[in-house]
Amino acid sequence: MFRPLFVFIGTRYTRAKRRNHFVSFISLTSMIGLALGVVVMIVVLSVMNGFDHEMRTRVLGMVPHATIEGDQPINDWHALADKVKTHPEVQAVAPFTQMQGLLSSNGKVQKVLLNAIDPAEERKVSIIDNFMQKGRLDDLTPDSFGIVIGDKAATSLGVGIGDKLTFVTPEVTVTPGGIFPRMKRFTVVGIFHVGAGELDGFLGLTNLTDLARLHRWKPDQVQGLRLKFDDLFEAPRVAWEIAQKLGDHDFYARDWTRTHGNLYQAIRMEKAMIGLLLLLIVAVAAFNIISTLVMVVNDKKGDIAILRTLGATPGQIMGIFMVQGTVIGVVGTFIGAVVGIFAALNVSAAVSALEGLIGHKFLSADVYFIDYLPSQLMAEDVVLVCGAALVLSFLATLYPAWRAARTQPAEALRYE
Incomplete structure (x- = not known):
C-alpha cells in the first residue's frame, strides 16, 4: 500500500x-x-x-417541581387542579398539606417535615413508590394516623413497622392547667430509602385527612397543589404563568429552584x-x-x-x-x-x-x-x-x- x-x-x-x-x-x-x-x-x-x-x-423526583398555594386553605382542590391541568406543560397535579414539628419515641427526638398526601394522586407527581423498603403508600388511609418515614429517621428513633411515634406540633394548647404543646400519636406503616440524607432523615408522609385534623381544618381542605412538569427547568416560568392565570392575589407559586436550585x-x-x-x-x-x-x-x-x-x-x-x-x-x-x-x-x-x-x-x-x-x-x-x-x-x-x-x-x- x-x-x-x-x-x-x-x-x-x-x-x-x-x-x-x-x-x-x-x-x-x-x-x-x-x-x-x-x-x-x-x-x-x-x-x-x-x-x-x-x-x-x-431528589427532584421527590420534591415538588412547583407548588400552587393560597393564603387560606383550599376548599375545592379538584376544581383548582382541573384549571391548572389546562396548561399544556403540566404533566400531573396532586394535593398536599405540610406541617413542621418533632417526632419522639422512647426519649429520642427527631425534627420532621410532615407532608400530607393522597396516595393515589401522589404517585403521579412523585417517585416515592420506587423507594419503599417496608410497607406500602396505600397504608396511609384516612383517620388511621399512619406515617411513612425514611430509614435514617427510623434508625435515629429506633422504630419499625407498627411502632408508635408522637408528633409534636409547633402550636400550643391553653388549658386551665397551663400551656401545653399539641401532640398526636402516629403509627409507622412504611419506611423508605431514597439515598438522600435530607429526605431519608427529615421527611414524613401521612394522609391528607389526618393532617387537616391537626390543622383544625375541614377533612377535604388542603394547603396547596403540587405540580409536575414535562421539563423541570421550565418550572419557574410555567409556575408563574399558572399563578397569574389563577389570580395573582389569590394564589402564589413556588418552584424547586428556590429550595434546591443552589x-x-x-x-x-x-x-x-x-x-x-x-x-x-x-x-x-x-x-x-x-x-x-x-x-x-x-x-x-x-x-x-x-x-x-x-x-x-x-x-x-x-x-x-x-x-x-x-x-x-x-x-x-x-x-x-x-x-x-x-x-x-x-x-x-x-x-x-x-x-x-x-x-x-x-x-x-x-x-x-x-x-x-x-x-x-x-x-x-x-x-x-x-x-x-x-x-x-x-x-x-x-x-x-x-x-x-x-x-x-x-x-x-x-x-x-
Missing part, C-alpha cells in the same frame, strides 16, 4: 528502538501522561454527570470548573510531546541532513516529526479512552466494594445529598475529551517539527 514518505519515516521512527534510551523513556512517559489525563477527565466528568442525574431523578447550580458549576482544571492536566501531558520531539530532532539531526541531501523538502521533514508526535498522541488518547470508559462504568461498584472492605462511608448522607458515588458515562464527554487531547497533541508537534525543517544539512554533518 502506498504511503507518503513523511508518513512512512515518521511511523518508522515511532516503532524503531532508538539508540538514545532516555529519549525513548521521555516519549513513553508523554504517552502515559496523556493517557492518565484522559482517564481522569472521563472518570471525573462521569461522576459529575452522575451527581447531576441523581439530583434530577431522585445545590443544582453548584453541581453544574463544579463540573465546568473541574473539567477546565482537568483539561489543563491533559494540556501539560500533551505538551510533554514538545520536549520529546525536541530531543528526537536533536538525536536525528544526522538523519535529517541525509534526507535533505537526498532531496527531501522542508515540508516533508516537518511532516515526519508531526506524524511521530501525532502517533504518540493518538496512542495515548486511545489507551486513556479505553481505560477511562472501563473505569467510569465500574467506579460506583469499585467504591462501594472498597467501602464495604474498610467499613467506612466516603459519602455521608449527613454531608452530601446522596450517600453513594454515582457515575453516568456520556458519549459526548468522551468525544470532547478525546478530541481536546488529540488537538493539543497535534499543536504540540508544530514547534519541534518546524525546528527540524530548518535544520541545515552542512551544519548538521559538520562533525559527523
Whole structure:
C-alpha cells in the first residue's frame, strides 16, 4: 500500500528502538501522561454527570417541581387542579398539606417535615413508590394516623413497622392547667430509602385527612397543589404563568429552584470548573510531546541532513516529526479512552466494594445529598475529551517539527 514518505519515516521512527534510551523513556512517559489525563477527565466528568442525574431523578423526583398555594386553605382542590391541568406543560397535579414539628419515641427526638398526601394522586407527581423498603403508600388511609418515614429517621428513633411515634406540633394548647404543646400519636406503616440524607432523615408522609385534623381544618381542605412538569427547568416560568392565570392575589407559586436550585447550580458549576482544571492536566501531558520531539530532532539531526541531501523538502521533514508526535498522541488518547470508559462504568461498584472492605462511608448522607458515588458515562464527554487531547497533541508537534525543517544539512554533518 502506498504511503507518503513523511508518513512512512515518521511511523518508522515511532516503532524503531532508538539508540538514545532516555529519549525513548521521555516519549513513553508523554504517552502515559496523556493517557492518565484522559482517564481522569472521563472518570471525573462521569461522576459529575452522575451527581447531576441523581439530583434530577431522585431528589427532584421527590420534591415538588412547583407548588400552587393560597393564603387560606383550599376548599375545592379538584376544581383548582382541573384549571391548572389546562396548561399544556403540566404533566400531573396532586394535593398536599405540610406541617413542621418533632417526632419522639422512647426519649429520642427527631425534627420532621410532615407532608400530607393522597396516595393515589401522589404517585403521579412523585417517585416515592420506587423507594419503599417496608410497607406500602396505600397504608396511609384516612383517620388511621399512619406515617411513612425514611430509614435514617427510623434508625435515629429506633422504630419499625407498627411502632408508635408522637408528633409534636409547633402550636400550643391553653388549658386551665397551663400551656401545653399539641401532640398526636402516629403509627409507622412504611419506611423508605431514597439515598438522600435530607429526605431519608427529615421527611414524613401521612394522609391528607389526618393532617387537616391537626390543622383544625375541614377533612377535604388542603394547603396547596403540587405540580409536575414535562421539563423541570421550565418550572419557574410555567409556575408563574399558572399563578397569574389563577389570580395573582389569590394564589402564589413556588418552584424547586428556590429550595434546591443552589445545590443544582453548584453541581453544574463544579463540573465546568473541574473539567477546565482537568483539561489543563491533559494540556501539560500533551505538551510533554514538545520536549520529546525536541530531543528526537536533536538525536536525528544526522538523519535529517541525509534526507535533505537526498532531496527531501522542508515540508516533508516537518511532516515526519508531526506524524511521530501525532502517533504518540493518538496512542495515548486511545489507551486513556479505553481505560477511562472501563473505569467510569465500574467506579460506583469499585467504591462501594472498597467501602464495604474498610467499613467506612466516603459519602455521608449527613454531608452530601446522596450517600453513594454515582457515575453516568456520556458519549459526548468522551468525544470532547478525546478530541481536546488529540488537538493539543497535534499543536504540540508544530514547534519541534518546524525546528527540524530548518535544520541545515552542512551544519548538521559538520562533525559527523
